Amino acid sequence: MMKLFAAAHRLLRIFFILIRYRLDDLIFDLPMPFWLRSMGYLLPWRWLPRHKSTHSRGARLRLALEGLGPIFIKFGQILSTRRDLLPTDIADELALLQDKVPPFESERAVALVEQQLDAKVGDIFAWFDTKPLASASVAQVHAARLHTGEEVVVKVIRPGLKSIIDQDLAWLYLLARIAEAASSEARRLHLVEVVDDYAKTIHDELDLLREAANSSQLRRNFEHSELLYVPQVYWDYCRPQVLVMERIYGIPVTDLSALAAQNTDMRLLAERGVEIFFTQVFRDSFFHADMHPGNIFVSTQTPHAPQYIAIDCGIVGSLTPEDQDYLARNLIAFFKRDYRKVAQLHIDSGWIPAETKVNEFEAAIRTVCEPIFEKPLKDISFGQLLLRLFQVARRFNMEVQPQLVLLQKTLLNIEGLGRQLYPELDLWRTGRPYLERWMCERMGPKHLVNTLQVQLEQVPRVAGMARSLLEHLARNAAEQGRPAHRVQPRSSALLSWVGILLLIGGSMQASLYLEAAQLFSLTAWSSWLMLGAGLCILVGRR
Ligand SMILES: Nc1ncnc2c1ncn2[C@@H]1O[C@H](COP(=O)(O)OP(=O)(O)OP(=O)(O)O)[C@@H](O)[C@H]1O
Structure with a gap:
């Protein structure tokens, strides 16, 4: 009964806020069937004289979300990063959403810590500051x-948050479904999918053990690195709703005057940001995907200063080797303005349906990308480029690739941050060596051996399949009274399978290499690699 009452109360609040900020006008402005639009005139308040709102549609949406509380605010913040879906004026306005939430009483925080750790706060800590350091949604x-x-910070999940989230998510789903049913524009925005994404993210954020594990992994990946420091997690004191980690002291990355006061080399700092990003994406395939400025600090006191410090690893992204491969090839094809290749790669990777007309897709990519390439290379935004590509690909029914959306969003953050620190930052020049190194490693002897090893591991399985096929053919031949000698001997079949596998491995290496070689200048080292790849194909063919 109480639950029903709470739900009805929430519904009324949502309804009044929608009306207050004229979001009903916004909804009925969407393209929709005539009969549905006519229903709008059945709503009594739409007949009353209402003065025109002085706020833009984006501002009204932002104010409404702020009025609806933290879960809706966070939804708006996430929505603001989906620039592949939203009109720019709305995305810009949603990016201004702030989750300034009053702190909850420290007694509740202490009670939760004690309940989760099954011990008194005084027994766990020598000192616990009851005044919160920070409070978010x-x-x-x-x-x-x-x-x-050791100085630590204790992160505690807001009590009772789970049920509030579940209830608000249910309303969000309902609103998204209604919008999708009513309007093709809302369907184009894939609103239900966006809510799905959000539901996953917010539930992940509720599990602090997950965040702790991500932090540990990122810390390990950058152990002894002069680029990035990740605070240590104290696992003995971590539970799903409590996280204890090393306290860090750094300058917030947005505090430019404090950084300048410490004589920070801003160019180096900006370039290190790009280096961290490429290292995470291509070397580790594990990247911090919540790189908003509030989560990044700078240490100017270490011997290798400036060094970044990253906190809040609740959201991370990871790419499969195939995604890494396609991403690298896409970037290379892009910078060669080989739009045909970009289109083909999207189809080959399965990101867009196989039946897509390559010509049409290629033309659409060319239309949005050519103006970008009018600018000097140093002014081109990688993030914008990917964003434009996703926007086009969406029109061609590209399935949402959450890992790529995260990547593009992180790239935009890194670029924004880098250019704020050092406006002359040339992202392509800074990032290119990492991409180049990764390509070389992918084509290097070690990777080639690994690839062949993987392929050779398949040989017994393939040989087994070949054997069953041969036996099946022999049986068939015997049943039909034909001589069995027409069937290939077992060993020769096996050899031809190995040959085919080698050929595929060799050609894959060579094609990847040739793409890279056209883009990057040919060095002596890479020429040897090319020769190796050629030999590999030859060996494969024999
Ligand atoms: N290890 C730490 N050392 C010092 N301060 C910290 C540490 N971790 C968090 N803080 C402080 O607490 C603030 C909030 O932390 P965090 O970003 O982890 O929380 P959050 O609830 O996930 O916030 P949001 O979702 O808004 O990013 C940080 O901006 C920082 O000021």
Whole structure:
């Protein structure tokens, strides 16, 4: 009964806020069937004289989401990063959403810590600051000190958040479904899919063990690195709703005057940001995907300063080797303005349906990308380029690739941040060596051996299949009274399978190499590689 009452109360609130900010006008402005639009005139308040709102449609949407509370605010923040779906004026306005949430009482934080760790706060910590260090929509952070002397922070999930999220998500789904049923524009925006994405993200953020594990992994990936420091997680004190980690002291990356006061080399700092991104994406295939400025600090006191410090690893992205491969090839094809290749890669990778007309897709990509390439290379935004590509690909029914959306969003963040620190930052020149190195590794002898090893591991399976096929053919031949000697001997079949596998491996290496070689200047080292790839094909063919 209470639940029903709460749900009805929430529905009324949503309804009033929608009306207050004239979102009904916005909804009925969407393309929709005539009969549905006529229903709008059945709503009594739409007959009343209403003065025109002074706010733009984006501002009204932002104000409404702010009025609906933290879960809707966070949804708006996530929506603002989906520039592949939203009109720019709305995305810009949603990016201004701030989740300034009042802190919850420290007694509740202490009670939750004690319940989760099954011990008194005084027994766990030598000191626990009851005044929160920071408070956001999902969690609150308190400073503390362990009995062993380490300074830590304790992140605690807002009590009772799960049920609020579930209820708000249910309303969000309902609103998205209604919008999709009513309007083709809403269907084009894939609203239900966006809510799905959000539901996953917000549920992930509720599990602090997940965040702790991501932090540990990122810390390990950058151990002894002069580029990035990730605070240590104290696993003994981590639970699903409590995370204890090393306290860091750094300058917020947006505090340009504090960075300047420390004589920070801004160019180096900006370039290191790009280097971290490429290293995470191509070397580790594990990237921090919530790189908003509030989560990035700079240490100017270490011997290798400036060094980045990253916190809040709740959202991370990861690419499969195939995605890495297609991404690298796409970037290379892009910078060669080989739009045909970009289109073909999208189809080969399965990102867009196989029946897509390559010519049409190619023409659409050319139309949006040519103006971008009018600019000097240093002014081109990688993030914008990917974004434009996704927008086009969407029109050609590209399936949402959450890992690529995360990547594109992170790239935009990194670029924005880098250019804020050092406006002359040339992303392509800075990022190219990492892409080049990765390509070389992919084509290097070690990778070739690995590829062949993987392919050779398949030989017994393939040989087994070949054997069953031969036996089947022999049986058939015997049944039909034909002589069995027409069937190939077993060993020769096996050899031809190995040959085919080698050929495929060799050609794959060579084609990837040739793409890279056309883009990057040919060095002596890479010429040897090319020769190797050629030999590989020859060996394969024999
Ligand atoms: N290890 C740390 N050392 C020092 N301060 C920290 C640390 N971790 C978090 N903080 C402080 O707490 C704030 C909030 O932390 P965090 O970003 O992890 O929380 P959140 O609830 O996920 O916030 P949001 O979702 O808005 O990013 C940070 O901006 C920072 O000021």
